[in-house]
Amino acid sequence: MKLLKPLWVAGKRQVSTWSPLATAFNTRPTSRSRPMFDSLRERTGLFNKPELLSFEGFNSLKEQAIAATDRLIDEATSNPTRPMVDIFDELSDTLCKVADLAEFVRIAHPQPHFASAAEEACISVSGVVEKLNTHKGLYEALRDSVKRGTCGDRHLAELFLFDFEQSGIQLPDGPRQRVVALNDLILQTGQQFMAGAAKPRRVPRAAIPQNVRQFFSSEGEHVTVSGVYAECGEAAAREAAYRLYLAPDARQEQLLCATLRARHQLADLCGFQCYADRAIKASTMETSSNVRQFLDILSDNLHDRANIDFEAMTEMKRKETPYQKSLMCWDTPYFTHKAKTQLLNVASSDFNPYFSLGACMEGLNMLCQELYGITLQSEQMLPGESWSPDVYKLAVVAEDEGLLGHIYCDLYERPGKPHQDCHFTIQGGKLLPDGSYQNPIVVVMLSLSGGHRSGPALLGPGAVDNLFHEVGHAMHSMLARANHQHVAGTRCATDLAELPSVLMEHFAACPDVVRRFARHFQTGAPMPEDMLQRLCASKHLFGASEMQLQNPIVVVMLSLSGGHRSGPALLGPGAVDNLFHEVGHAMHSMLARANHQHVAGTRCATDLAELPSVLMEHFAACPDVVRRFARHFQTGAPMPEDMLQRLCASKHLFGASEMQLQVFYSALDQQYHGCEAAQCGDTTHALRQVQKQYYGLPYVDNTAWQHRFSHLIGYGAKYYSYLISRALAWAVWRKHFAHEPLSRSAGAGLRHGLLRHGGSIPPQILLRDYLETEITPHTLAMALTEELDYHKDHLDTVFKVAAK
Secondary structure, X not given: OOOEEEOOOOOOEEEOOOOHHHHHHOOOOOHHHOOOOHHHOOXXXXXXXXXXXXXXXXXXXXXXHHHHHHHHHHHHOOOOOOOHHHHHHHHHHHHHHHHHXXXXXXXXXXXXXXXXXXXXXXXXXXXXHHHHHOOHHHHHHHHHHHHHOOOOOHHHHHHHHHHHHHOOOOOOHHHHHXXXXXXXXXXXXXXXXXXXXXOOEEEEHHHOOHHHHHHOEEEOXXXXXXXXXXXXXXXXXXXXXHHHHOOOXXXXXXXXXXXXXXXXXXXXXXXXXXXXXXXXXXOOOOOHHHXXXXXXXXXXXXXXXXXXXXXXXXXXXXXXXXXXXXXXXXXXXXXXXXXXXXXXXXXXXXXXXXXXXXXXXXXXXXXXXXXXXXXXXXXXXXXXXXXXXXOEEEEEEEOOOEEEEEEEEEEEOOOOOOOOOEEEEEEOOEEOOOOOXXXXXXXXXXXXXXXXXXXXXXXXXXXXXXXXXXXXXXXXHHEEEEEEEEEEEEEEEEEOOEHHHHHEEXXXXXXXXXEEEOEOOEEOOOOOHHHHHHHHHXXXXXXXXXXXXXXXXOEEEEEEEEEEOOOOEEOOEHHHHHXXXXXXXXXXXXXXXXXXXXXXXXXXXHHHHEHHHHHHHEEEOOHHHHEEOEOXXXXXXXXXXXXXXXXXXXXXXXXXXXXXXXXXHHHHHHHHOOHHHHHOOOHHHHHHHHHHHHOOOOOOOOOOHHHHOOHHHHOOOOOOHHHHHHHHHHHHHHHHHOOOOOOHHHHHHHHHHOHHHOOOOOHHHHHHHHHOOOOOHHHHHHHHHHHHHHHHHHHHHHHHHHHO
16 A cells, blocks of 8 residues: 655655645745745735735724724713623724734734834824723713613623723822823833843853853853853853853842832722732732632642652752752753653654644644534635745634634744744634624744755644644634623633643643644654653653743744755644644634623633643643654654653653742742832842742852843733643643543533633633632642642653663
8 A cells, every 4th residue: 555645846755644734734835835826816915904915004004993993982972872891892802903913013024114014003002092091981981881780791891990990090180190100110110121131141251160161152351141051961051150140130120129119009009909919800819819828738739749859850960960969940950851851762853753843733633623623724825915925824614603713823933033932813703793703813923943854844842732832822712702802712811811721731741632643744653652651741740840930931923943954844842832832822712702802712811811722732742632643744654652652741750840930930929019019128038038938949149030030020910820720721631631632522611611701701700610610729729739640640650661
């Protein structure tokens, strides 16, 4: 039986069983790969908007939005005949469709004139929003409609009121002006702090021990330290980089204290005890005291588990460097990476041939079909529709509802493109007056290399996880069907927004899932079973110590390199995780069907918005899922089973120590934004105290890593959200998917019971009803503890099999 047929140019071959979707994504689009008569087709603008045939169209879109805004303000303030929330949601939708589109184009478009025009549109719309936030007539009209009971959806009305009141509109003139000034100060000091956090450290050569100078970039008599060199094999170099890069910075301390004080004053003016209470109000946790209780319970549970991880790493360090016996903060990333490599028993790059971009997309499509009855269909774009020739377009089509929306996949690295894995909502879903539905449009962005010679991009295990995570967000947007865009999809509480994406990580780590798609990109052979089991198990190594720290993370935008030479992009394990994560966000947007765009898809609490993407990472670590798509990009052979098992297991190595670090960072974030911020003095003193209580390794004297911790600005008081999303995702995985990862009934329950609503239902109520349990600090902390123990048992099993 003939298994191979021509695929690539120059005599390259492919497996006949690749689907049309996999074939499309295993070929990087270029301007030369467009249809023969493409030049004869009528041109359109970016995202199929005729106004954006040229960059000048941003001015037209902006003027149209301003005119519509004026009309809606008049309607809202002059005896409206329809529910007030419908007017406000249309107002929100009108501005968001310009602002969200322009913000993405500003970041991603390679042509400066397009990016500049988009930035001008962003500034103009932001000015309109600032005026609306202080429009007394609008606020009073909404407030009065709530009192009269004529507002329509009361939950959405209260969200709009909360947005108003965060700007102090309910206050007398003097305090209200003070709120405006504080918001401006917070914006300015926050931006300066973030810029300083990423700035390399330039030090005299004499400050670097002579035996490690070769590890650093030199310029004359100075050395540049650009990071902590976490995975460097030379212990002395790791220590030098850590101490120098994280040395205290007086300017950063000044900016951080100014930001924290201003945030506390702002919260006080708006009637909150502290900024954390203000930031957490609409989330799953609801109050900062609940967050602290959650962190304290989890910290107690992690103490002994994380110490086991640290003892294992300490033993590794003693064997490698007998003259240094104590484990330090600069050691943990290095030994975690080394332990995963040893467990996998093969180089990480050996997994890449089984994770071509096309195979991973085939795996995501398989998941969507099995769980939701949804198909991802590759579509040819019209001339002018895309900002770059190597962007893919997917139609999301449901068996029962037809077209749900579109996902643009901007996956390859290019000059000037940000190196971040993320998901952008271009258009939120909402119920239209005629009863039809405004379908969501999202972008998924990654940073993959371009391809494997003449083959596809190959993803490493981490990239597979990221892919599943982001697809979780995208599907949240797609599946949400809230009536109003303001609460559609991922427009919900942070902890709820992350649930679907974190849940997808469970699929990405499930052997039964990975087995379904992990095939060699050349032979089509499945990933060897032992390899698959090790892969899935390794994702949870040192899980307890990891949980003490969290590194947070709908165009789906990734930054893949171009591919394996002239072939498909081959993803490493990390890139696969990223892909699944970002597609998780996109699918959140696609599946949401909120009535109002303000709460559609990922427009929900952060912890809820991250749930679908983290859930996708579970699928990316599930051998039963990975087995279904991980095939060699040239032969089509599946990933060997031993290889697959090792890969999935490796994702959980040292999970306790990593989780402990996430708890530590979250606790510090709460400390900085609690009542103590009123007298912000020495932030390092606070750090030292929190580290002693929450983390198993000692503070390093004369360092101030908080000066590099930019998430204090972007995630102020909400850094804990990813832990909540992870707990919720595990609760969803354990209850609905652990025993049958590809269950259609479980997928339908997730789609209609959770993703469909976006942020249109308070996250506590939505999650309680879906999981059939009360959402408390204790239940969430115990969910994470149970997840660690489950993966520890699985790791032990894989190790025993490997030993034989």
